[in-house]
Amino acid sequence: MRRQIVNDPTDVVDEALEGLALSNPTLVEYRREHSLVTRAVPARGKVGLVSGGGSGHEPLHAGLVGLGMLDVAVAGAVFASPTALQVHEGTLAADSGRGVIQIVKNYTGDVLNFTIAGELAEDHAVQTEMVLVDDDLATDSGDEGGPGRRGTAATVAVEKIAGACAEAGGDLAAVAGVARRVARNSRSMSLALAAGTHPGQTRPAFDLGDDEIELGVGIHGERGIARVPFASADALTAELVEPLISALQLHRGSEVIAIVNGLGTAYPLELNIVARSVHRLLAGRGIAVARTLAGTYVSSLDMHGFSVTLTPADADLLPLWDAPVRTPALTW
Amino acid sequence: MRRQIVNDPTDVVDEALEGLALSNPTLVEYRREHSLVTRAVPARGKVGLVSGGGSGHEPLHAGLVGLGMLDVAVAGAVFASPTALQVHEGTLAADSGRGVIQIVKNYTGDVLNFTIAGELAEDHAVQTEMVLVDDDLATDSGDEGGPGRRGTAATVAVEKIAGACAEAGGDLAAVAGVARRVARNSRSMSLALAAGTHPGQTRPAFDLGDDEIELGVGIHGERGIARVPFASADALTAELVEPLISALQLHRGSEVIAIVNGLGTAYPLELNIVARSVHRLLAGRGIAVARTLAGTYVSSLDMHGFSVTLTPADADLLPLWDAPVRTPALTW
Structure with missing residues (x-):
């Protein structure tokens, strides 16, 4: 329960x-x-x-x-x-x-x-x-x-x-x-190891087997587009990053802003490991990560999973990204 | 699993x-x-x-x-x-x-x-x-x-x-x-709804029944000092805050710095609800919360639970607390 x-x-x-x-x-x-x-x-x-x-x-x-x-x-x-x-x-x-x-x-x-x-x-x-x-x-x-x-x-x-x-x-x-x-x-892709549970309920929005990952989940308990086998952090992250590279037509020399986002109960150690995977996967394709956010920003209740968002880092966007911000969840 | x-x-x-x-x-x-x-x-x-x-x-x-x-x-x-x-x-x-x-x-x-x-x-x-x-x-x-x-x-x-x-x-x-x-x-108290699981293992450090809470857990999978019944956020938070008030001999007019800390997989909605409970419990005793941190700062892998830390807000401490800080997890 x-x-x-x-x-x-x-x-x-x-x-x-x-x-x-x-x-x-x-x-x-x-x-x-x-x-x-x-x-x-x-x-x-x-x-x-x-x-x-x-x-x-x-x-x-x-x-x-x-x-x-x-x-x-x-x-x-x-x-x-x-x-x-x-x-x-x-x-x-x-x-x-x-x-x-x-x-x-x-x-x-x-x-x-x-x-x-x-x-x-x-x-x-x-x-x-x-x-x-x-x-x-x-x-x-x-x-x-x-x-x-x-x-x-x-x-x-x-x-x-x-x-x-x-x-x-x-x-x-x-x-x-x-x-x-x-x-x-910008494009994002997400996956879940476990769905979120609505407050007051005791069952998550959907069930997954121990060897299954839900790929392409939404943030409201929507099912994904495919089930893939449970795998290492690097392999799971690749399931998200590779389609993003294709969709955004990123290539050697591209530069992106990356958001590694926990979906609720991914814990800090996991998110840092995923951030490393994202950086390494992109570096391996010659794509530079200009800025990274890694944390829980857009959750889906207590879903266990993560999403990756990539935004091409147009030169005029970086000063806007870097400009001061003072909010409860994001400050620099 | x-x-x-x-x-x-x-x-x-x-x-x-x-x-x-x-x-x-x-x-x-x-x-x-x-x-x-x-x-x-x-x-x-x-x-x-x-x-x-x-x-x-x-x-x-x-x-x-x-x-x-x-x-x-x-x-x-x-x-x-x-x-x-x-x-x-x-x-x-x-x-x-x-x-x-x-x-x-x-x-x-x-x-x-x-x-x-x-x-x-x-x-x-x-x-x-x-x-x-x-x-x-x-x-x-x-x-x-x-x-x-x-x-x-x-x-x-x-x-x-x-x-x-x-x-x-x-x-x-x-x-x-x-x-x-x-x-x-400073004193802290913590509780867990579920223990954390060591990476590479599939079982948490200890098991809890659906109606049980482990009170006074450590951050390394150490068992707590008591099992209490599962209850509302307000009631659970009181289990932590009341002993802290006694131990620190806080009284009407006291002022504290409060840290509401997720132990790994407490998700943002939960931590904000607990922060409200902490504020209301202390306000009800005439104790002012001068500063609050609410988030995941000291986790215990993927433990589902939270801790509350109270520190008397001596007048000379607040300027030091408020001074600029720029780290990955804490910035203002």
């Missing part, structure tokens, strides 16, 4: 956001009424950034609110989109007169509710631009008319780089432009 | 340290020969700080090397002390002419090997002071002649505050003094 450290399962989102704010009072503030997390000291005179979506992916998004990243995060219930009204309140809270970028992971409910909120914002004379993140290579069907790829850990890169652009004074079009470029050029 | 993302289990420490350094090239450097992690840019003209011990507690210690914290971390095998020779090399590497503070968790092997290394350092005209961390309240027998309390997550507070004092120009006696005060005044 999988057990979790929670109180009433229906309170997990509220309690976790309260805990985040209590632990980081100089960085963020929690507004319970609409499940918003805002900066403790609101920014003035810059393009605002709002993001959000279902909970269960902590530290995304509330842990990425602060100088150099988001202005506001809007939290839905576990794995459920926030309502259009919540997103509307979040969008208004993110505005300081120069418009608001909505960063949205590509899921039907999120896209719908952020779209409605964008229209509502116009009634309040707040300009918005939606940036869709759809990096999950496992869901790339090539079908133009379909739901498209899911949004996963590239959200961190989009939020970091867009946040730096906004902090530097970029206008709405400039911030939207660089954010869309990062989103368009 | 518990599975892990590793290659050859005998290589986990080497590979994880390599991964850490590859991911953080501007912060740290890995010296394979003696399993040392040093700052990428060595400090000059300050008191050096070296720490270390068995591996399996990541990000401790190597993830805490950098400006404002450690100069050098020395890594042993999983749950095994580094050798005296390794510690000796680490001590010399930490020296830049003003002596070296050795921060040592209270375990027989570590104390022995750091002691020998301290004596060897004298032969090289390097002055050392050992600071023992022994915060684990579960092992407080009151027996003066015994092995004493184990060292656990208070190490983070000791390293942070001592690091800031050294960075500010404190001499060997001043840094040792403040470090010893933090160590002496």
Whole structure:
């Protein structure tokens, strides 16, 4: 039986956001009424950034609110989109007169509710631009008319780089432009040794045999695209990195930003070993890793697994990546 | 069966340290020969700080090397002390002419090997002071002649505050003094829902029933001091916080630094909920939390559990706590 450290399962989102704010009072503030997390000291005179979506992916998004990243995060219930009204309140809270970028992971409910909120914002004379993140290579069907790829850990890169652009004074079009470029050029792949378990339940979203790995899992308990044999960290990491190299058409001399992301219960020793594998696999192909994030940034409750996200490190992106950031989960 | 993302289990420490350094090239450097992690840019003209011990507690210690914290971390095998020779090399590497503070968790092997290394350092005209961390309240027998309390997550507070004092120009006696005060005044308590599993093994260090919690566990798979019933996050957190309040004789008006520490696979949602519990429990007793760290800092492989560390927030400690720090795992 999988057990979790929670109180009433229906309170997990509220309690976790309260805990985040209590632990980081100089960085963020929690507004319970609409499940918003805002900066403790609101920014003035810059393009605002709002993001959000279902909970269960902590530290995304509330842990990425602060100088150099988001202005506001809007939290839905576990794995459920926030309502259009919540997103509307979040969008208004993110505005300081120069418009608001909505960063949205590509899921039907999120896209719908952020779209409605964008229209509502116009009634309040707040300009918005939606940036869709759809990096999950496992869901790339090539079908133009379909739901498209899911949004996963590239959200961190989009939020970091867009946040730096906004902090530097970029206008709405400039911030939207660089954010869309990062989103368009990033791809992720993930795998799980064990699925996550919804708070209040005792069984994970799906079962795996001792010799099985689920390849291409989503972050909401979605099954993957294939089962592969359990193998070494290096071999498992190659299952993710090789398709990313192909999809992004990386080649000798390419330079990337890499995010090695734990999906919930991958522990630090494992993530460092995977980071080594990523570096070695890419180095072996002549691909340089300009910057690395290795940690738990976009989780799927207590899923045991990891994802790798690669973003080509265009020369103008690195100063934005390196710009100061002060959030509960990411600071430099 | 518990599975892990590793290659050859005998290589986990080497590979994880390599991964850490590859991911953080501007912060740290890995010296394979003696399993040392040093700052990428060595400090000059300050008191050096070296720490270390068995591996399996990541990000401790190597993830805490950098400006404002450690100069050098020395890594042993999983749950095994580094050798005296390794510690000796680490001590010399930490020296830049003003002596070296050795921060040592209270375990027989570590104390022995750091002691020998301290004596060897004298032969090289390097002055050392050992600071023992022994915060684990579960092992407080009151027996003066015994092995004493184990060292656990208070190490983070000791390293942070001592690091800031050294960075500010404190001499060997001043840094040792403040470090010893933090160590002496800090206490921790921990619990586990599931024990950790040694890489290469498939069974955890001990088994627990679905309705059992192990209270007072150590970070090396040591059993606890009691089994208590599985309960809500608030109730479990109270099992840790109440004894800490008594032991530290905290009272209405006291102010503390709190470290809410994941033991390996506690996931972010859980740790934020526990952080809320800690704040509410202390607030209910009129005790203010001046600063909070909530995350995975001192793990025990993939143990599912958490610890709480409280340190009285003496007025002169807060500026040292707040001073800049730039390490892979802790930055502000």
